[in-house]
Amino acid sequence: MDLERVQTTLKQFVRDWSKEGASERNTCYQPIIDEVLKNFSPEHCEPDKIQVLVPGSGxxxxxxxxxxxxYSCQGNEFSxxxxxxxHFVLNKxxxxxxxxLYPWIHQVENNLTxxxxxxxxxFPDVNPSELLRPSAANFTMAAGDFLEIYTKAEEWDCVATCFFIDCANNIVDFIDKIHYILKPGGLWINLGPLLYHYSNIPGEFSIEPAYSTVREVIAGVGFEMEKEETNLKTTYGQNPNSMLQYEYNSVFFVCRKVKLET
Incomplete structure (x- = not known):
């Protein structure tokens, strides 16, 4: 089990911090970044006053x-x-x-050569310390379970989730928590599939609602959908040279926490 996690982490180096991962980042991360820039434009607000949370930040x-x-941004990770x-990439x-590193060395099948x-x-394909120096005080990483460590209501202006919400035993808990920690009028930006990581693990509780049901839950807790795309072609930790290629038809949406009238 630990070996599998190590292999997954090696592939994450490719996705997040190598030039070979640029295509995946452009497909998965750039739409989210574009929405942050669009909705919190530096022309109309002070970016360092905008609190952005990225759960499952890898x-x-x-x-x-x-x-x-x-922007004032915090990544949150449990693994x-x-x-x-x-920590190694960002600080060392x-x-x-x-x-x-050699991320595909354990892949013994589907190799052309x-x-x-x-x-x-x-790695890294950029110098993290150089790019962050002007705004280093605005970037933090928090370790722990997303459901447990964020207990303050209405704290964040934006929550950005990428390949994250299906990592929950109960996706409704994640949706409730995101709504709880967002400020009224705050934005939730999400991109990813519904793989439901716990669905095939013996002894683990898991629910696996279809996206249409998830969408109803999102509206029911108090979000208003502002943008929605389905069948967005995405990959995750893909070996571009492999004879076997996995592709997700991901969903991408932007929704806003409804302000309650007083």
Whole structure:
């Protein structure tokens, strides 16, 4: 089990911090970043006063990109493996492509050539310390369970989730929590599939509602949908040279917490 987590973390280095992962980041992260910039335009607000939370932040690239635009951003991650790796990249890498690894070395099937299995990638593709220096005070990472560590109501202006909400045993709990911690009029931006990570794990409680049902729950707790796209082609930690390719038809939506009339 731990070996699988290590392998997943290695692939996350590719997705978040290598030039080889640029295509995935452009598909999965850029739509979210664009919506943050659109809804909290530096021309109409002070970015450092806008509080953005990124739960399930993995190795921190999405949160890093939002913070580098001047917003006050916090990434949240539960996995110890991801936390160690993100800390290493964000705090110990002070130049581009300092380190190299072989993320596909354990992939023994679907290789066209031996060289594909032994392909090296270098990271990070940018210098995190250089890009964050002007706004370093506005970027933090928080370790812990999303449902447990965020207890203050109406604290965040924006919550950005990418390949995250299906990581819950009960997706309704995540939706309720996001609504609870957002300020009235706050924005929730989400992109990803509904893989439901606990659905096939023996002994784990899990519910797996269809997206149409999830959408009804989102409206029911007090969100108003402002933008919605389905069948958005996305990948996650994909080996571009593999003979087997997985692709998600993800959903991308932007919804706003309804302000209650007084």
């Amino acid at each position: 190795l921190g690239r999405l949160a890093f990109e939002i913070a580098s635009k001047g 110890l493996f991801m936390l160690i790796a993100s 890498c002070n130049q581009k492509e300092m380190y190299s 031996p060289q594909h299995q032994m392909q090296m990638i270098s």
